[in-house]
Amino acid sequence: MAGCGELAANVPGGAVNEIYSYPDNQNVACAAADEFVRLANEAIADRGRFSVALAGGSTPKELYHLLTTEDYRDELDWAQVYLFWSDERNVPPDHHDSNYGIVRYALLEYVAIPEANVHRMRGENAPLEAATEYHDQLDRFFQPAQAGLPIFDLVLLGMGSDGHTASLFPDDPTLQEAQRWVVAVEHTRPPPPLVTRLTLTLPVINAARNVIFLVTGESKAEAVRRIFDSGERLPAGMVRPEQGRLVWMLDEAAAAGLPAD
Numbered sequence: 151m152a153g154c155g156e157l158a159a160n161v162p163g164g165a166v167n168e169i170y171s172y173p174d175n176q177n178v179a180c181a182a183a184d185e186f187v188r189l190a191n192e193a194i195a196d197r198g199r200f201s202v203a204l205a206g207g208s209t210p211k212e213l214y215h216l217l218t219t220e221d222y223r224d225e226l227d228w229a230q231v232y233l234f235w236s237d238e239r240n241v242p243p244d245h246h247d248s249n250y251g252i253v254r255y256a257l258l259e260y261v262a263i264p265e266a267n268v269h270r271m272r273g274e275n276a277p278l279e280a281a282t283e284y285h286d287q288l289d290r291f292f293q294p295a296q297a298g299l300p301i302f303d304l305v306l307l308g309m310g311s312d313g314h315t316a317s318l319f320p321d322d323p324t325l326q327e328a329q330r331w332v333v334a335v336e337h338t339r340p341p342p343p344l345v346t347r348l349t350l351t352l353p354v355i356n357a358a359r360n361v362i363f364l365v366t367g368e369s370k371a372e373a374v375r376r377i378f379d380s381g382e383r384l385p386a387g388m389v390r391p392e393q394g395r396l397v398w399m400l401d402e403a404a405a406a407g408l409p410a411d
């Protein structure tokens with residue numbers, strides 16, 4: 151597997167376990183692909199399967215592409231990989247705004263993952279129906295015992311320039327959701343697309359064994375600063391796994407918002 155650029159020192163403070171800065175998005179994707187394969191093989195060895203909730207948006211596209219290349223494609227057993235989504239737009243799967251659609255064309259068409267392992271949110275259905283249906287998919291797959299929550303091996307997340315993550319937006323009541331695992335979110339103000347969303351809630355995200363943020367571009371630096379320097383409670387900053395590991399992978403442009411050492 152390719153070497154992926156330099157790692158920054160950890161930034162002190164709070165629940166963030168690991169913050170890494172890389173020269174550019176390509177290096178971020180490369181490091182994320184290395185970690186994806188490592189975590190997958192660890193989970194498959196320990197539990198016989200790897201469950202991952204994929205991030206939407208454009209940043210992870212390069213990661214999804216890298217996983218289809220010969221450096222990575224054959225490094226894991228895709229038959230033991232189970233894909234979910236952190237969030238989805240309330241659109242059909244073939245719509246240009248579909249997060250499932252991004253993964254389908256960047257990854258699913260190139261790796262031997264059984265269709266039954268792909269658990270997409272039914273964005274084509276009415277929001278409440280789709281949220282309930284996805285809860286049922288999670289319940290069937292994880293059959294949560296102890297904490298009563300689905301426990302993903304990995305949740306991949308991006309962050310908007312406003313500090314949103316998945317489809318958890320600033321000042322939205324869904325940030326306080328403590329019971330439901332999946333909720334529908336009316337989204338009527340920027341950033342686009344201004345469509346209803348479906349999203350995993352913070353209790354589910356924070357139950358994960360590993361959460362990795364992929365954040366690149368100077369447009370994200372201000373939100374990074376607001377979270378890590380000013381300590382604002384933006385949605386992305388509210389992701390603090392209870393037991394799991396929290397990793398931020400940034401390019402230098404986004405990392406410009408980190409506090410000076």
Ligand code: 6PG
Nearest residue numbers: 206207208209308309310315316
């Ligand atoms: C979505 C995503 C969202 C995304 C951020 C960053 O459905 O829009 O889940 O949370 O990760 O908006 O998007 P970019 O990677 O395109 O900047």
